[in-house]
Amino acid sequence: MGVANAQRALDYIRTITEFISQPEWKNLIPVFGIVNEALLHTIGRPQLTSFYLEAHDMIRGITGYGEGNGPYISIHDGFDxxxxxxxxxxxxxxxxxxxxxxxxxxxxxxxxxxxxxxxxxxxxxxxxxxxxxxxxxxxxxxxxxxxxxxxxxxxxxxxxxxxxxxxxxxxxxxxxxxxxxxxxxxxxxxxxxxxxxxxxxxxxxxxxxxxxxxxxxxxxxxxxxxxxxxxxxxxxxxxxxxxxxxxxxxxxxxxxxxxxxxxxxxxWQTGGDYFTRVNLELWAISACHDIECGCCGTCVLADVYRYGWVGDVDVYDSAGECVTPTPTPTVSVGNGWVDPSDTASFVTAVAGCTYPDAWSALSMPPPTAACTGS
Structure with a gap:
């Protein structure tokens, strides 16, 4: 049941990845912890490594590679x-x-x-x-x-x-x-x-x-x-x-x-140009120390504005006038699935087959032959 549970877990990880990688949500979910506190010494390091590699390749097959393409993938140290x-x-x-x-x-x-x-x-x-x-x-x-x-x-x-x-x-x-x-x-x-x-x-x-x-x-x-x-x-x-x-x-x-x-x-650990972009943004912000807050109530340099790093905050333009970006009138929630080409079916029990308890099958002997169903 360990292999079966692993495959089912991958299906759920795939579902969550498809959802949180939609444009409407990806900026809200920067990190995806795919398994919480996996018991490495029970599962085995080679088995867990294989699972993490499989999960990595599946997730990046959905999101693409590099900074901005899907969340960081978080794995626990397995208490090791x-x-x-x-x-x-x-x-x-x-x-x-x-x-x-x-x-x-x-x-x-x-x-x-x-x-x-x-x-x-x-x-x-x-x-x-x-x-x-x-x-x-x-x-x-x-x-x-x-x-x-x-x-x-x-x-x-x-x-x-x-x-x-x-x-x-x-x-x-x-x-x-x-x-x-x-x-x-x-x-x-x-x-x-x-x-x-x-x-x-x-x-x-x-x-x-x-x-x-x-x-x-x-x-x-x-x-x-x-x-x-x-x-x-x-x-x-x-x-x-x-x-x-x-x-x-x-x-x-x-x-x-x-x-x-x-x-x-x-x-490869940060998605390519991640530090270049962050350092650029930090450089732009660093010059903001001598600006006084005015009518907008937010101190952001025109340099930051020119780089397009505005979002929904108020900014000062180069003439010192208060500029408020126009809010988006409607927001899409997405359809739940970012990659339409990902159409593979999920694993499911075979009709007519009997399965061990998925949560306590460690001590049970493996079956001697595969069940083919009804």
């Missing part, structure tokens, strides 16, 4: 560590390596205090430096050895306390009292300062990341009972930064060299 993916599928088009660095699930009690002060030099106890040391060097080295590498998930969860975080009935490994970490209404300024410093150090070490998650709803108690995992609650409570860019330099301030990536990605 980013160093083991060095040199993977060289020459492929825009594959991202995604890692999910957490202390919460390392199997340790993680009961070292985080409420150790309010000054950035001592807030957070061991945890900010540990984030810098554990994640910065490996992720940034991977940017050289593999290519584009991101932390597709991380959180403030330095321990594994949180409602249902370990499942419905599992017990947390945290060595202290989890009830403290499931009710942020009692956190003092020292706790919040420690969490803030841990968040900033994590962001600085990873550089490119997604926080897991934006928002967690209230439990039946009326409060969020996994507050370490809610960015929104952290903003409201004061332990998450309103501007993540302030994280830059945190590891260096703590005396840790997290080896930030300062190289250049290969053209």
């Amino acid at each position: 560590g980013v160093p083991n993916w060095a040199g993977f599928l060289q020459g492929s088009d825009r594959i991202i390596l995604d890692t999910h660095p957490y202390f919460a699930f390392d199997g340790s009690p993680n009961d070292a205090p985080i409420a150790t002060g309010t000054d950035p030099s001592n807030a957070g106890g061991i945890w900010p430096k540990q984030a810098c040391n554990a994640w910065g060097p490996s992720i940034n080295t991977s940017r050289t050895a593999f290519g584009v590498t991101i932390a597709g998930e991380f959180s403030n969860g330095y321990n594994d306390c949180g409602l249902f975080l370990n499942g419905i009935s599992a017990t947390a490994r945290y060595g202290g009292d989890c009830s403290v970490w499931q009710d942020s209404t009692n956190w003092n300024v020292t706790v919040k300062a420690g969490l803030m410093q841990f968040a900033l150090a994590s962001m600085d070490a990873m550089q490119d990341w997604f926080f897991w998650t934006w928002k967690i709803g209230n439990a039946t108690s009326g409060i969020v009972e996994a507050p370490l995992w809610s960015y929104q609650l952290g903003l409201e409570g004061g332990w998450m930064p309103t501007d993540p860019r302030t994280a830059a330099g945190t590891c260096a301030q703590l005396g840790v060299d997290s080896a930030p990536f300062d190289g250049v990605f290969s053209a």
